[in-house]
Amino acid sequence: MSERRGVTPAQTVGPYLHIGLVWPDGRYVVPEGTPDGFWIRGQIFDGTGAPVVDALVESWQADPDGRFDHPDDPRGARPATVPGFRGFGRAETDAHGRYALHTLRPGPLPTPEGETEAPHLNLSVFGRGLLHRLVTRIYFPDEPANATDPVLRSVDPSRRDTLVARPSADGYQFDIRLQGEHETVFFAV
Template identity: 40%
Template sequence: MPAPSLPPTPSQTVGPFFAYALPYAEGPFAVSEDHPDAIELHGRVLDGAGEPVPDALLEICQPGLFGRCPTEADGSYRFRTARPDTYIPLLVFARGLLKPVWTRVYLTGDAPFLAGLDPVRRGTLVASPSGERSYRFDVRLQGDRETVFLHHVPPRG
């Protein structure tokens, strides 16, 4: 007699979030305002139709720095962090995603990693200056000018 088969369990999408453990005391402020290398990173999270995603959660993680920021009703977010040596890792949690997506935010387009990308795709990883020590980076989850998302493979060992 064959073993009974179990029905597949559906995957769950990210959110809606149970907010108990999500608040982070420093929130989007990874460094103080008077930090000598402080910059502001801001932008919007947009869906495939170009509409704002009002309930996404973004995290940045640089050596010794961490920030977490929910998006506002218009899809906007804002971090204060330190100018990176190369890029700022950005993790995006949003409705409809089975897993968070990971990308990089470059402040200039001259990093060696970017040289290997198609110029149109390269532009989705480079923030635009928007004032003194301020950069705009919009995350497009799908569609025209979709942000390049990377697959992270942890090291073996």
């Protein structure tokens, strides 16, 4: 008869992000010089307001037509019409907790219920001390469809601003607060 053993305890992510998960071109969802390309830059902060220097941000987004080149797109996978668009980005934080992604504005997305989601990026945050990735979204501040987006409408109105980027000189600023005052809204997925 075999001996029964307990469950192995969960392990946190890292501190190995910079060893195995960094891609030299990971921050480029589209190549630099792509027409209408812009940067999303931000910082990640812990619950005390200190920058998180060993985190990784992954983005996943639709193309400017609101399509995915993926079999899960209910309208069918279709390559993007923008050369070099890959829909996925990966950026590590630097010594000041800063990350940057070069991308394009995605198009709106239909939902299975017949509604429309406003243009947004899905983000996953990985870091030391996290047992699982944290998932959030970036919405654009000048987007009229934000008012009718079913996901954004489901968020407490007093916290929606934690999901909306701010304009910056070369694109948008989106800071992520893991805990504490003005904590970013994260989704259970």
